[in-house]
Amino acid sequence: MTHPRVAILGAGFGGLCMGIRLRRAGIGSFTIFEKAGGVGGTWRDNTYPGAGCDIPSHLYSFSFEKYSSWTRRYPRQPEILAYLERCADKYGLRPHLRLNTEITAMRYAGGVWRLTTASGEEHVADVVVSGVGQLNRPRLPDIPGVESFRGPWFHSARWDHGADLTCRRVAVIGTGSSAAQFIPEIAGVAERVLVFQRTPNWVIPKPDAAFGWPLRLAFHYLPPLQRAYRSYIYRRSENVLFPVLVNGWSARLVRRMALKHLEEQVPDPELRRRLTPGYPPGCKRIVIDSTIYPALSRPDVDLITEKIGRVTPAGVETVDGRLHEADVIVYATGFDTTGFLMPIEVTGRDGRDLHAQWSRGAEAYLGMAAPGFPNLFFLYGPNTNLGHNSIVFMLECQTRYVLGCVRELAARGARSMEVRPEAMAAWSGALSAALARTVWESGCQSWYKTRSGRVTNNWPARTTLYRRLTAAPNPRAYSFRT
Known part of the structure; x- marks a missing residue:
């Protein structure tokens, strides 16, 4: 054959x-x-x-x-x-x-x-x-003047590691999954982070933690334990997360979880209002993260929800005519x-x-x-x-x-x-x-x-x-x- x-x-x-x-x-x-x-x-x-x-x-x-x-x-x-x-x-x-x-x-x-x-x-x-x-x-947004910006600018998927963000004003356009991961990393390094949000995302907690060495050894030497853990994660995803996508039994559960997460991590009611989505969970990709809300609550991070009008050599101008000056622009605008x-x-x-x-x-x-x-x-x-x-x-x-x-x-x-x-x-x-x-x-x-x-x-x-x-x-x- x-x-x-x-x-x-x-x-x-x-x-x-x-x-x-x-x-x-x-x-x-x-x-x-x-x-x-x-x-x-x-x-x-x-x-x-x-x-x-x-x-x-x-x-x-x-x-x-x-x-x-x-x-x-x-x-x-x-x-x-x-x-x-x-x-x-x-x-x-x-x-x-x-x-x-x-x-x-x-x-x-x-x-x-x-x-x-x-x-x-x-x-x-x-x-x-x-x-x-x-x-x-990577997809850049259809915004006039993108090429005119005089400082470094790049898409998050093509990160310019040669661009020093220390003590600089960084504009981030986009608030999806990638932005939720890197904004907490650059907040505190940059002088100020300006986050431009078009639509808020549903965010649920990410129970991330390091595996201790005893558990890692157990996974390594006890294959049935690893298979059982993998099977548990898979079945939980099928039986709890999938119903959200078809307006099933867990849609309200996930909604309550996300709103509780928002309330616990964002003390400012006005900021909470701007971060609350107006569409059902799952319609857009749900962000699984436990660090983005504390980052957006920092005094050196600004959440800007006014629509962007254009990019200028000096920064980002919103439709209300306000210029938000920036030294670096990062586009977290997906693919x-x-x-x-x-x-x-x-x-x-x-x-x-x-x-x-x-x-x-x-x-x-x-x-x-x-x-x-x-x-x-x-x-x-x-x-x-x-x-x-x-x-x-x-x-x-x-x-x-x-x-x-x-x-x-x-x-x-x-x-x-x-x-x-x-x-x-x-x-x-x-x-x-x-x-x-x-x-x-x-x-x-x-x-x-x-x-x-x-x-x-x-x-x-x-x-x-x-x-x-x-x-x-x-x-x-x-x-x-x-």
């Missing part, structure tokens, strides 16, 4: 997991293309002060490579990156890596995919698996999350343009396959992001499914498999019905949606359902060509 040649795009959690799946299945005919100089994806890129994950450590890891040496309940960026480096070494992925190799175009022709790099090289593959993720292209696979040019069968096909919003069968694009699979694709659990779980489901597709191609001696339009249509209908029941449709703006308001990022059901749906490829959903 001859296995197809597989090209994997990206060396983050998804790309590495796909490579490990193939290696463990005895398939060595794959290459992992990574545009950067090392593995890690978002955990290589995001090095801002305090960078970490809001998913508990023991759940934010592969089920087949549990990491018993996590030092904290919630992992920090250096530990996550070290974990991924370790996985690349342990599972023999280094020989399959092509670092500093950015894929700029892919074209399906003659029964194969032809991949073009930024340097003009061409690589040929039978199957392409995209693991570029949703959080890899371009709905432009899946951008800016790669993707041309499928009969010259189809993937981005034109997705002009009204990206969609894919099971989040992994699109009609007209044979042998192309997406990891962390449309509608597979989670608002309540670990994305690593979803990636494991997807890589297992893609491995099944690779085996199906080899077993049939087929050149290609392509999802049928009728299967795609049935999937889209079921997905739309499920999304209509979620809190994301309640009217707030978030990175889960396109500008037209279509939810293209999130999975609207429990992860247990996704695991069942992706247990194995259904050949009837695909057309095969030999």
Whole structure:
């Protein structure tokens, strides 16, 4: 049995997991293309002060490579990156890596995919698996004058460690999860921190703490204990956090928890008022943090809720005409999350343009396959992001499914498999019905949606359902060509 040649795009959690799946299945005919100089994806890129994950450590890891040496309940960026480096070494992925190799175009022709790099090289593959993720292209706000600022300015995902913030006035635009992590780190270092908030976030406590050495030893030498702890975290997320997203029993519980957290940590009633959201919990990503409220309550931190009018050479001007002078501007404004696979040019069968096909919003069968694009699979694709659990779980489901597709191609001696339009249509209908029941449709703006308001990022059901749906490829959903 001859296995197809597989090209994997990206060396983050998804790309590495796909490579490990193939290696463990005895398939060595794959290459992992990574545009950067090392593995890690978002955990290589995001090095801002305090960078970490809001998913508990023991759940934010592969089920087949549990990491018993996590030092904290919630992992920090250096530990996550070290974990991924370790996985690349342990599972023999280094020989399959092509670092500093950015894929700029892919074209399906003659029964194969032809991949073009930024340097003009061409690589040929039978199957392409995209693991570029949703959080890899920083987005700057559409504010006039961004380029005119005379001091250092940068996005939090591309932190300028050469910019000294000591005793300087730092403007932070954005108050999401990343800002909640780095604002407490720079407050007290900077002379003053000006935080510009467009919409307040629901914030619940983050019960973070270091694991003591006895517990770490127990996790290391008693694998059943680690499995039980991981299972507890997973089931709590499914049974307590997921109902919030569908206006279930725990929505009021989480709301009360967040309001109590706000009241306990912010003594100023006026500041509390400005930090209280006016939309249901879960409509935007919930911030899990216990340090941002005390930071915003500091006398040297200002929360500014007036809308920004423009950026000037001297600082940030709000629509009321007031100039807020600053020496440094940090944009914590998230990522371009709905432009899946951008800016790669993707041309499928009969010259189809993937981005034109997705002009009204990206969609894919099971989040992994699109009609007209044979042998192309997406990891962390449309509608597979989670608002309540670990994305690593979803990636494991997807890589297992893609491995099944690779085996199906080899077993049939087929050149290609392509999802049928009728299967795609049935999937889209079921997905739309499920999304209509979620809190994301309640009217707030978030990175889960396109500008037209279509939810293209999130999975609207429990992860247990996704695991069942992706247990194995259904050949009837695909057309095969030999």
